[in-house]
Amino acid sequence: MTYCLGMLLKDGLVMMADTRTNAGVDNISSYKKLHIIEQSEECTIIACTAGNLSVTQSAFALLKEGLEEDEDSDGRRFVRDMPNMHRAASLVGEALHLASDEIKDAAGENSQYSFSGSMLLGGRFKGRPLRLFHIYKEGNFISCQPDRPFMQIGETKYGKPMLDRALEYETPLDDAVKTGLVSFDSTMRSNLSVGRPLDLAIFPTNESKAVRFLRIEETDEYFDLLSSKWALALVEARASIPMPPFMENDR
Template identity: 85%
Template sequence: MTYCLGMLLKDGLVMIADTRTNAGVDNISSYKKLHILEQSEDRTVIACTAGNLSVTQSAFALLAEGLDEDDDSDGPRFLSDMPNMHRVAGLVGEALHIARDEIKETAGEDSQYSFSGSMILGGRFKGRPLRLFHIYKEGNFISCQPDRPFMQIGETKYGKPILDRALEYETPLDDAVKTGLVSFDSTMRSNLSVGRPLDLAILPADESKPVYFRRIEESDDYFNMLSSKWAFALAEARAAIPMPPFMEGFD
């Protein structure tokens, strides 16, 4: 299991992914799930992945090799050939769909494994707005909109309530990063299959500011402080709410 989060805000784009792939008493491993697909002077494209690793790795390999030509192309199609983020999302979705079908066919109809994968794809072409997409296992995709400025894949349910209550399109970038990390802390508290290290990418809306990447390890002082203070704040908030009046007399 995994948890990946993308937040598209007025001030920028934030993407966070955990790295845990197996969780058990004696079997914990990790694998990077936040990938830089393109980074140049004119574009930055980042993907977070969830699901079957063989499917998502195969999709990236297909993108690197180039997808077969179509009616509008004279040869293999590469990410670098795409004119905008919408077309990038279409090509990534096509690669994901092809990889899933090829691996499923190789495994055979009797296979008990799940050959599904999904992605959060974000980025920007120079001079154009930031974009964020959720690419489904079938290869189709939807784009993030200001009325719901975040997208999640993987183990989403534990981290969603804080995002629903605290995140808006106008939320400042630093506050959004803090809210996103609280969402991850809540998820890790409830599900051991999500864990650190976390990979964080921040693309400011101001193109003059650099893209920022950070890996949050188990020893990260800020995250450990955030986790402790969030638990304390929840306990204080619960204690501050009046007791249910209908419970009088049960003491």
Template identity: 80%
Template sequence: MTYCLGMLLEQGLIMIADTRTNAGVDNISSYKKLHILEHSEDRTIIACTAGNLSVTQATFALLREGLEEDDDSDGPRFVKDMANMHRVAGLVGEALHMAREDITETAGDDAQYSFSGSMLLGGRIKGRPLRLFHIYKEGNFIACQPDRPFMQIGETKYGKPILDRALEYDTPLDDAVKTGLVSFDSTMRSNLSVGRPLDIVVLPADETQPMLSQRIDETDHYFNMLSSKWALALAEARAAIPMPPFMLKDSAE
């Protein structure tokens, strides 16, 4: 299992992914799930992946080699050549669909595993606005909108409530990163299959500002402090709320 989060805000794009791929009593492994597909003067393209590793690895291999030409191209199609983010999402979705179909066909009817994968794809082409897409296993995709400025894949349910309550399109980037980390902390508290290290990329809307990347491991002081303070704040907030009136002794009289 995994958890990946993308937040498309007025001030920029934030993408966070965990690295855990296997979790058991004596078998915990990790694999990088946040990938920079392209980072040049012309464009920055970032992908977070969830699902079967063989499918997502095959997808990236296809993108590196270039997809076969179509009616509008003179040769293989690459992420670096797409005119806008919508076309990038279409190309990545096509590669994901092809990889999934090829691996499923090779495995045959006796396959014991689900060959599925999905992605969050974010970034921008120079001079154009930031975009964020959720690409489904079939290769189709939807775009993130300001009225719901985040997208999730993987183990989403535990980290969603804080995002629903606290995240708005105009939330400042530093506050949004903090909210995103609380979302991951809540998820890791409830599901062992999501865990550190966490990879973070922040891409400001201002093109003159550099991209920021960070890895948060088990020894990260800030995350450990955030986790303990959030638990304390929840306990204090619960204690501050009045008791249900029907539970009070006088209410029965």
């Protein structure tokens, strides 16, 4: 299982992904799910992936080679050559759809496996605003908007309540990162198939500031502190709420 989160805010863009691919009593493995598609002076574009690894890997391979033009052209289309993030999302969606179809055809109709994947695609072209998209397995996509400044893929349900209550478009970037990490901690507490290391990418809205890439390892002291503080805060918050009045006779 996977959990990936993207947050598009007034102050910037934050993308996070866990790295766990298998979880069991004696079978835990990791694989990077936050990938740099393009990074140059003209654009920085990254993707977080969920779903079948063979599909997402094949999609990245197609993007690296360039997608074919129509029958009357010998050229190829690359993400770096797109005029904006919307067109880049369209190309990535096409690659994801092609990869899924190719692998399904190779596996045959009787295969019991699910050959699908999804992505969060984020970044910007020079001089243009930051954008964030959720690309579905069929290749279509939607964009993140200020009235709902986050998108999730994978194991989303445990980390969503925190984001619904605490995250707004105006949330400062450092506070958003903290909120996102609490969302991951809540998910990891309820589902062992999501786990550290976590990969982060932080894009400030100000283009003069560099994009930051970080990894939170299994032994990260800040994350351990955040996890314990959040657990304590929940206990204290619950204790501070008055007891249900209809239960008074049972005490």
